[in-house]
Amino acid sequence: MVASVESMTDEESMVLDSVDRFLERDVKPYARALEHADEWPEEIVEKMKELGLFGATIGQDYGGLGLNATTYTKIVEKVARVWMSVSGIFNSHLIMAAALEKYGTEEQKQHWLPRFATGELRGGIALTEPDCGTDLQAIRTRAERQDDHYVVNGAKTWISNSVRGNILAVLTKTDPKAEPRHKGMSLFLIEKGDGFIVQKKLEKLGYKGIDSGEFTLEDCIVPHDNLIGGVEGQGLQHILGGLALGRINVAARGVGVARAAFEDSLAYSQVRKTFGKPICEHQAIALKLADMATRVEAARHLTEAAAKAYDTDERVDLEAGMAKLAATEAAMENAQEAMRIHGAYGYSKEFDIERYYRDAPLLCIGEGTNELQRIIIAKQLVKKYPA
Numbered sequence: 001m002v003a004s005v006e007s008m009t010d011e012e013s014m015v016l017d018s019v020d021r022f023l024e025r026d027v028k029p030y031a032r033a034l035e036h037a038d039e040w041p042e043e044i045v046e047k048m049k050e051l052g053l054f055g056a057t058i059g060q061d062y063g064g065l066g067l068n069a070t071t072y073t074k075i076v077e078k079v080a081r082v083w084m085s086v087s088g089i090f091n092s093h094l095i096m097a098a099a100l101e102k103y104g105t106e107e108q109k110q111h112w113l114p115r116f117a118t119g120e121l122r123g124g125i126a127l128t129e130p131d132c133g134t135d136l137q138a139i140r141t142r143a144e145r146q147d148d149h150y151v152v153n154g155a156k157t158w159i160s161n162s163v164r165g166n167i168l169a170v171l172t173k174t175d176p177k178a179e180p181r182h183k184g185m186s187l188f189l190i191e192k193g194d195g196f197i198v199q200k201k202l203e204k205l206g207y208k209g210i211d212s213g214e215f216t217l218e219d220c221i222v223p224h225d226n227l228i229g230g231v232e233g234q235g236l237q238h239i240l241g242g243l244a245l246g247r248i249n250v251a252a253r254g255v256g257v258a259r260a261a262f263e264d265s266l267a268y269s270q271v272r273k274t275f276g277k278p279i280c281e282h283q284a285i286a287l288k289l290a291d292m293a294t295r296v297e298a299a300r301h302l303t304e305a306a307a308k309a310y311d312t313d314e315r316v317d318l319e320a321g322m323a324k325l326a327a328t329e330a331a332m333e334n335a336q337e338a339m340r341i342h343g344a345y346g347y348s349k350e351f352d353i354e355r356y357y358r359d360a361p362l363l364c365i366g367e368g369t370n371e372l373q374r375i376i377i378a379k380q381l382v383k384k385y386p387a
């Protein structure tokens with residue numbers, strides 16, 4: 001079930017090999033205990049810095065590895081297969097970096113990207129607020145211009161990397177009365193400091209280890225230079241540009257979790273015996289295994305197609321939406337089937353199945369819920385095939 005390495009450069013193959021070694025040596029042996037303790041994986045993060053993962057998709061001119069989305073999704077799948085939370089630590093960070101690299105001024109890119117690439121500055125994207133997530137144009141966080149700076153006030157919640165990270169791309173309203181509403185939205189890079197108050201780390205069903213937090217901005221002074229692109233009113237467009245990569249990476253995480261559930265089940269079903277034979281020889285279980293493997297392959301193909309389209313600079317709303325929808329639903333279904341195949345052991349904390357079962361639903365919510373993906377897909381279809 002390993003992704004094809006054909007047509008990869010030597011450098012990309014080397015990166016994938018070092019990711020494999022890192023996962024085997026530094027993540028696998030510790031994942032279960034760290035996850036159950038909901039402990040932020042400090043040593044793993046340090047190793048990720050050494051590997052260059054915080055700069056995986058950042059251009060080489062800015063100190064990153066400059067990997068394309070196709071190679072990047074292979075990395076994400078591998079990481080999520082071992083411990084999905086770890087992929088969230090660099091994925092959200094790279095969405096922030098992608099928005100900056102696509103839409104920032106040259107000066108902004110030179111200033112921030114090299115420090116994003118090393119992980120010296122680490123963070124993610126702060127869009128969601130206590131009373132809105134899907135309807136992003138309803139946000140209330142306000143950035144008011146005063147001389148050469150902005151004063152930002154508001155509250156953000158469910159923000160990955162907001163407790164342990166030190167910088168976030170924060171979506172704000174610079175003109176709350178603008179019509180259409182998105183024309184009044186702007187995206188800022190905000191470093192932690194005065195007026196940036198972390199309120200709490202949130203308790204979750206799964207996706208443990210990574211810090212999901214709530215913070216407020218209280219008369220937080222942000223220099224004008226931190227406005228991505230330097231022009232107000234383009235924030236939604238900027239973050240949606242970053243989220244294209246985000247959706248592809250969530251799809252890859254879905255492939256990773258779906259694959260983990262399938263591979264563990266395939267192995268277990270060959271050693272667990274009932275009625276004198278391994279359970280994989282009972283047709284009811286065999287059918288599940290076939291469906292699970294098919295879901296993994298289908299999800300991976302859609303994810304690879306979306307990544308390839310992204311790499312050719314096409315708009316990928318349709319491809320990324322389909323990949324995200326299919327792969328994350330595959331993760332949900334495979335996690336549930338793995339639970340059934342493992343019987344009581346699926347319910348045990350001594351196995352990883354219960355973790356896949358708790359982690360998979362997040363993938364259907366994050367980077368735009370799957371209901372929203374269906375809406376995006378349908379809109380794109382009507383646009384592409386007018387009657």
Ligand SMILES: Cc1cc2nc3c(=O)[nH]c(=O)nc-3n(C[C@H](O)[C@H](O)[C@H](O)COP(=O)(O)OP(=O)(O)OC[C@H]3O[C@@H](n4cnc5c(N)ncnc54)[C@H](O)[C@@H]3O)c2cc1C
Pocket residue numbers: 092124125126127128131132133134135157158159160161204207212362365366367368369370371372375
């Ligand atoms: C662990 C975790 C980590 C997260 N990390 C981040 C992060 O780093 N940064 C960030 O900004 N956010 C983050 N989020 C928030 C996430 O992006 C939002 O939860 C998500 O966008 C959905 O928003 P909501 O929860 O407000 O649900 P709502 O928008 O209130 O939606 C509730 C339900 O209504 C459905 N719905 C909404 N509108 C429509 C419609 N028009 N048609 C049909 N159905 C609709 C939704 O699909 C959903 O089923 C995270 C969430 C979690 C759980």
